[in-house]
Amino acid sequence: MALLEIKDLQTHFFTSAGIVKAVDGVSYTVEQGETVAVVGESGSGKSVTAMTIMRLIPWPPGKIVGGSIMFDGKELLDLSEDEMRDIRGRDIGMIFQEPMTSLNPVLTIGMQITEPMLAHLDMTEEEAMAKAVKLLGMVGISEPDRRLAQYPHHLSGGMRQRVVIAMALACDPKLIIADEPTTALDVTIQAQILELMKNLTREMNVAMIIITHNLGVVARYADRVNVMYAGRIIESGSAQEIYHNPRHPYTLALLKSVPRMDVQRSAKLDPVDGQPPDLTKLDAGCSFRPRCRFATDECAKSFPALEEVSPNHTSACFEKNNLDREVKALAK
């Protein structure tokens, strides 16, 4: 059984401008110990999906209106707020984008790392402090004893993100959700942090959902990839399949838009035209249709379902089997 199984999840925001369907029928699974990436551009719903799994959607204006989240055999949407609180920070750890704002500036590092252990595990303060020292050592922070008494402003951005990772790992979670964990960091620090996360999750057999817009990060670290657009997953598969055999025009377009450091200065990029859609004004058809080069009349009638292209590779596109020429051109 999968560790996490999301089915037809729908999270809508009821705003004065209309209903924003931020997450509109998302399904995916995460197996024990694997790293799954969710990629997409701003507003595609990747962060809202993560917040929905943690049930951290603020009402008003947001509401989980449908679907199911099975985690470790439990339906998270049926749990009471108290039961949910037991899961957050214990079974599911979270790493946010902004290491500057995700730590409390007026509490010491020690207090913040020990907090989840004191809340969730039967630990005395001394035991928690001892474990905190061990955790800080694991995430590569020098002189961990001394750091416990320090405040976040004493640390650099990279060091703060290491503290956040230590907090996420404190209660030996089964799953970590990392929402753009390195976007705010410099590229050399990003490499340090991602390498650390990869090694720790592997050692401790923790599954990870990594949410990012960086296609390079996905290629380096993810086992499986879900591509999101306008609140839906439009393609899903192994990293190899998604990058070398994309079967959705949007995935194809993303791969053609991204400049690559290993390619000589050459011809123009081939970007998708137009803008992402307004989520309050979606119709019944495929939401990528206005920007799509392969769109047919059929695309306006209904939203294509995620269907298998090959084993473990699905795409939500009526034209998914007519993209051969473009895929071959991409390989060149």
Add this chain to the structure above:
Amino acid sequence: MSEAMTTRRNTRTGSSEGFEEVLVDVRDLKMHFPVTDGVFFPRVVAHVKAVDGVSFQVFRGETLGVVGESGCGKTTTGRCILQLEKPTAGEIMFGGVDITKLNSKEMIDVRKKIQVIFQDPYSSLNPRMKVGEILAEPMRVHNIIANEADRQTRVRHLLNVCGLASAFADRYPHEMSGGQRQRVGIARALAMDPEFIICDEAVSALDVSIQAQVINLLEDLRDEFDLTYLFISHDLSVVRHICHRVAVMYLGNLVELADGDELFENPMHPYTRLLLNAVPIPDPTIEKTRQHEIIKGEIPSPINPPSGCVFHPRCPSAVDNCKKQIPTLREIKPGHWVACTEV
């Protein structure tokens, strides 16, 4: 380089000979910011050496990339060229004149020729002005087009050149997306008919698909208006795509400068090598076989930079001498400059 590659480059640059006329010549530029202590009687206790002796040239028609991590001094270098900072030392020659010596009146003429595109399309446009007013203002201030109707014609033309409909002139920035705002920022830079544009992280805040549109626009404009860019960015993939030559900065120093393809295929400075190594490539097959050598430690404080070579505490090939001797930029191969004694 393959033949196809060469011809493709030629069509992009318009010449196979490269660029010869020096447009901007930065000589030993230093920008030290004072750190003060005390509220009522502040005294200078130290200096942040944001830029510490940087020299490079920008040739007319080329795009020179300046890359490096936060705090390496790339933005400060750009701000010094724009004369938004008064450099501590050094010369900035623009079209043969040292602009650091000009007074504010003399500077007005130069400002028309040097424009800037900022990173954040949300904070770099005045939220209370319509797009048309934002674009017309510099023309009015510099009295380039005196007649209001002519100015409006030019505003519409600029919008169209940057891929926006004329109707955007009547909109406010908040009615536009990030990509559209960045196009307005580019149109504003073009309003003065500049020769030289400093792009400070101009595409860094944009999503992948929008970023590609804006990169293409910047390239088209470069060819159409014979522009010269100083392209400041931390994104090495974008720099590789758009820049003819690339300068790498670390802690206020220029550590390597070379032709784009040469720098990315044959990096010589240990910092450049590790920096390139850290950039993930969007291809899982390549990533599997690629060596992931991780740079250790963090960037030291620019208030009290390390002795000798500023990179030596993190450098895998450092020797004892690196703690003492400050490396100077040497030309190792034609056009390939490296500041490392061990190369």
